[in-house]
Amino acid sequence: MQEQIAGGADRVLYVLATLARHESPLTIAALAEQTGLAQSTLYRQIGLLKRWGFVLEQAGCYGPGPACVQLARGFDQSSFLIQESQDDMARLAAESGETVGLLVAVKDQAVCLDMVESQHPLRCSFVKGRGLPLVKGASAKSLLAFMPAARLQTRLEELGAAGADLAALERDLLAIRRQGYAMSDSEVDAGVWGVSVPVFRRPAQAVASITLMAPSTRAAGRTQSLAAMTVAAAERISARLAAH
Numbered sequence: 001m002q003e004q005i006a007g008g009a010d011r012v013l014y015v016l017a018t019l020a021r022h023e024s025p026l027t028i029a030a031l032a033e034q035t036g037l038a039q040s041t042l043y044r045q046i047g048l049l050k051r052w053g054f055v056l057e058q059a060g061c062y063g064p065g066p067a068c069v070q071l072a073r074g075f076d077q078s079s080f081l082i083q084e085s086q087d088d089m090a091r092l093a094a095e096s097g098e099t100v101g102l103l104v105a106v107k108d109q110a111v112c113l114d115m116v117e118s119q120h121p122l123r124c125s126f127v128k129g130r131g132l133p134l135v136k137g138a139s140a141k142s143l144l145a146f147m148p149a150a151r152l153q154t155r156l157e158e159l160g161a162a163g164a165d166l167a168a169l170e171r172d173l174l175a176i177r178r179q180g181y182a183m184s185d186s187e188v189d190a191g192v193w194g195v196s197v198p199v200f201r202r203p204a205q206a207v208a209s210i211t212l213m214a215p216s217t218r219a220a221g222r223t224q225s226l227a228a229m230t231v232a233a234a235e236r237i238s239a240r241l242a243a244h
Contacts, residue, residue, distance in 0.1 A: 011037065015045045016054055020068070021109070021131055025061035072129065081208055082114050084240050085199070089116045089210065092233040096226055098214040100233075101126035103196070104207070105143040108134050108158060113208070124192050124213035135159055135169070137188040138181075139211045142196035144169075145176040146206035181231060183223065185216055193219035195227045197234035201241040210234045 018034050019026060028046070032039050046062055049055035053067035085102050093100045093116040101115040109131030117125055134140045134155060144152060160166045176182045181197040193216045198206035212230045219226060 011041065012045050012048060015042065016049060016064075017107075019055065019062060019064055020129075022063075023130075025056075025058055025063035027061050031062065079113065080244070081199075081241070084244075085208075085210070085237050086114065086116075088233045088236050089114065092116075092210070092212065092229055093118065096212060096214075096229050098212050098218075098226070099124050099126065100230075101139070101211045101213070102199075103139045103143065103209050103211055105134055105147060106131065108155065110134050110137075110140045110143055110209075118214070120218070122215055122218075124189075124194075124215060126211075126213070132188065135164060136184075138184040138194040138196035139209055141169075141172055141176055141184070142182040142198055142209040142211070143206070145173040145182065146198040146200075146204075146209075148205070181227060181234075183227060185219075191216050193223070195223070195230050197227075197230050199234050199241065200238040207241070210237065 014035060015031065015037070018031065022034075026034065028039050028042050031037075031042055031046075035042070037045075046055055046057075050057060050065070053065045055062050056065035081104075082102065089100045089102060097118060097120060099115065099118040102113045103110045103126075104113055105111075110133075111131040112126040112128050115126040115128060117123065132140065134144060144155065147155070156166055156169070159169065172182075181195060183193075183195045185193045192213060194211055194213045196209045196211040199208045199210055201207050210230055210233055212226055214222075214226065
């Protein structure tokens with residue numbers, strides 16, 4: 001990672017990306033531990049980001065600033081992928097009664113771009129902008145299974161270095177490619193079932209995944225029908241993306 005962020009611009013973006021991943025502000029010491037950068041370097045990067053409004057300081061802790069809100073709003077309004085997915089996500093949530101999310105792979109995380117929440121009192125929820133490790137669960141494995149080969153190889157090498165069972169993971173990914181979607185139950189959170197289907201803009205080039213989540217108790221006996229609904233929604237979105 002140090003080799004990848006050798007340049008000053010890379011360091012600034014690396015610091016900002018690290019802050020964006022955390023749900024609470026970080027001290028300089030905590031940020032140094034997370035990034036591996038020297039505190040003197042971090043003070044310079046933080047100072048630059050503060051001047052441009054991308055970082056806000058509160059009691060010696062640093063988090064994303066108001067300029068990040070403007071970026072997020074602009075992304076929501078201009079994202080072609082989100083715009084082309086929203087109608088079918090809403091339709092899938094209405095048909096299934098469950099929560100639906102649109103996720104993409106960013107570095108080593110599965111990040112939620114958009115979501116439609118279930119109306120049930122007991123429901124599973126995504127959080128827009130939140131990232132989860134790109135290794136476990138239906139969403140992560142769906143994104144991995146249909147990732148370009150070179151990018152997947154890099155991610156597998158990173159997971160192997162972190163001690164992951166690559167043989168088991170590769171077996172799972174092969175089965176997902178054959179089936180066309182990923183399904184998991186309590187793999188990330190206990191009592192949560194999910195199915196995730198890739199969305200394509202070109203053949204064999206997935207740009208995102210549509211994931212439906214439900215409490216395991218409510219999904220029992222409905223897994224195949226819920227999977228079929230999600231596959232149909234993903235196919236409609238893919239057809240629309242390909243048409244453009």
